[in-house]
Amino acid sequence: MWKPDRNSKQPLYQQIAAYLEQRITLGELPPGSLLPSERKLADQLGVNRSTIVQAYENIRSLGMIESLTGSGTRVCGHKWGMDPSPNWNHYVEGGTLLPNLPFMRRIREADQSREPFINFANGELAPELSPNEEIRSLMQSLPFRETLGYGDPQGYVPLRKAITSFLHEQRGIQATDESILVTSGSQQSLYLITQCLLSPGDAIAIENPSYCYSLPMFQSAGIRLFGLSVDEHGVKPDDIRALYKQHRIRMVFLNPNYQNPTGAVMSPVRKAEVLSCCEQLGIPIVEDDPFSMTSFDEAAPSPIKALDRSGSVLYIGSLSKVAASGLRIGWMAAPEAVIRRLSDARQQMDFGLSIFPQWIAAHLLESNALAPHLERLRDSLRLRRDVMAEALYRKLGSKVSFELPQGGLSLWCKINEEVKDYGLLNNGIKNGVLFIPGTVFGTEPGYVRLSYARASIEEIETGIDKFALALRETLAK
Template sequence: MKIQIDKKKKIPLYKQIAEQIQAQITSGEIPGGFPFPSERQLADALGVNRTTVLNAYKELKADGLMASHVGRGTVAVSAENGRPGRTGYPKEPIWEYLYSDYVKNHDPFDVNKYLEIANQKDVISFAAGIASFENLPVQAFAGIEKELLSRQKELLVSPVAGFSSLRKAISSYMQKRSCFCQPSEIMVLSGSQQGIDLVARAFLNPGDLVLLEEPSFFPAIQSFRAAGAKMMAVPMEADGMDMDILEQLLSRYRPKFLYTMPTYHNPSGICMSLPKRIRLLEMAAGYGIPIVEDDPYGELYFDGQPLSPLKSMDTNGCVLYLSTFSKTISPGLRLGWICANKKLIQKLCTIRQLMDLHTNCVSQQIVERFLTGGGMADYLSLIRREYEERRNIMTGALSKYAPPGLSWNIPSGGYYLWCTLPDGLSAEVLAPKAAEKGVAILPGMPSYLTGQKGESHIRLNYTFPPKNRIAEGVRILCNGIQELIRMQKEEMWPAAHEINPIL
């Protein structure tokens, strides 16, 4: 059964549904005896009100094309003889009724459309969380073909945890940030998002509780929700999570784990202060709660020296550390890693081997060569300067073009500005308006457990768009905001000046 509705048409939705089902029964595409989904199931699948489907079914029953039977539900009536025929099924399965609970729990927010927008030629994209394509480290890739051909064995297959030589190189890399770990405590991943998914699969049963910051990294929210977990949000302050609220939640609910991005947080850009880091680790140890530390931006600091990762301060083994080279070397490498207790790494490997077996061998070779050859340190220095300049261009343009009521933070590192829109303006309305004008933004809604909380926020990425178009993009975006504000005022004006009769 295939049904497509168009809410822009003047034909009532129940009529559109009834007419399409009627046509399929009459043509024989839906055979007699075909079991229809319940009104609620079809309404959910089509994204309409249950009453709409109920009215469509009533019309079909009145026309003798549908009948309800105790124990059998609602079935199609053969158009040829006016009575139920033999039980049959359509040629194509009804996919939406076959999906697992994992898919049904999955957040419908689609990041792919923002990646597609980012790749369009004439769009200035502030939406995608992608590194600058103008500053790729070509030295990491130069001559790689010849080297790979000389190491053909290592292109065949990798251990599940990654090549031992790369794990050793990552271990040395982490030691420079005071995270002292062994190669056996590291697993190479296809991006750190895979690590979030692995942690969810390893620890979460449906109904388990996870604590996380709000706003938070929306793919993490999606992963935990898909696993059937319950989530509770800890509000963010200027220097990280509200620790008093966190302690109340820990003492009362004892969650499975806490997920946090303490350094140059996505989407807010906030960096957790040292006192809060110390207190967080004390509480985690006291309550026996693991911390999943997501640290993709820790090396991208602009002002002074960065704070040490939670992992470097963890003396009780509470922290599972995630990071990635996708935010530094190249987004297309899709290579990250997780650092945790050796026994936990082994357990994660048994789960991971059912997914993709191991990370791409070529990516592993490129990253290993870049780390051991000394190119990483120089490259990080370059992109820190570059991204700080881009941040300054964006904040300068906002200061010049922003309408009253638009506010933003100035992060000391990372990728993003987190903006608060003028009162009454919704990011859900602004995003398509900006896209029409050639600027892509990410609305704040998917970063909250309850989407309405994020309607007044947008995230702007300053690393990906061409440097010479950042100011132009900000100007276009701000003009769009001003247009919406004017439209808002025009809609409100008559009501504000309406004269009511005196009775």
């Protein structure tokens, strides 16, 4: 009789699961056959019952066996080995792209459930904050005459021209339509950079905390992440030099304006210093700048790219945070050699973005309606921020602290008592409110990111009540 090998490095329960799985697949245990009880098999194999419980659980999760109260554990009704459908459970655990972080999956599942949650987790605009009427009216008034073939993977030329003018007029960036790549949101720029410009084992520096920590795409690409601490002016050039010396970092990823998650803005002097430091070291800066046009002040903070005369900055922008995340319009302004390489990758990946959102974005960027929309958006976001801040003071007082962000979509909130992220999120979900625990962005526990952009004003009030309740419940435990 087969027995597990106690000298093997593979855990006993895995050996037993693999043995049973093989017998089922080979038809030795045909569909419907009864497996021994956990206790009996444990006795036969000379292991603990808990080992058999784990082994059965393992093959049950593959859909091979089922346990029904009163009738024991049986091989499932399909004909193993003759069933034409593949065992997808084996496939979905493969691939090179890692699954999302468990907290992010939990939040997404809750958001997609039928429960009505107040959503402070998603960093996106509420439907009423998008320029829906403006888009509808330009779609009605302008004739669409484009052909529907594979377009240019670098992006629709009129959109690249519109982005070039927008960057020049609004962000002080000199670019040509040859140095612009249209992407499916900023996210795709980050993905293309990791896939095409970096190699497994490469080290990069990112702010700590940072949106990048929340993206398993970096780990999937084998990139090593090193955090840069941030003072009131932003990251420090000396820290970049130290990381370069120690780990030969190959790029610096920064989100200098209304940083996600902290809302911090890097000072103009520090921007110039960081650029000159990276120029001396000969390493590029990836400047991720999706939030600057949400500035609650008249003037949006200037990007590092506006100072870049050496072609050291890969500048990433997007319409997601100022118009509509569902348009999936983003862009990169970068040296032409980089744009050519990434456009070639786009052709291999998806042949470029659909013409429809590109056509809409080109007209939106050039329309007279954009400036008034941005003005209204800034006012609405400032109001939402104030309502959230006020509700937090009122409901939680000194239990929490935060800086009032001057732009962006979210508030970075420190909890001034020891609290476990997992428990807090669970209690939040139980009470009907979603938010992102700070550890997702690489911090120690005790922070949360609360987005004020997605919920309505009324929901913000109620949502903070629910958040306060969840926090009190978690602290009481």
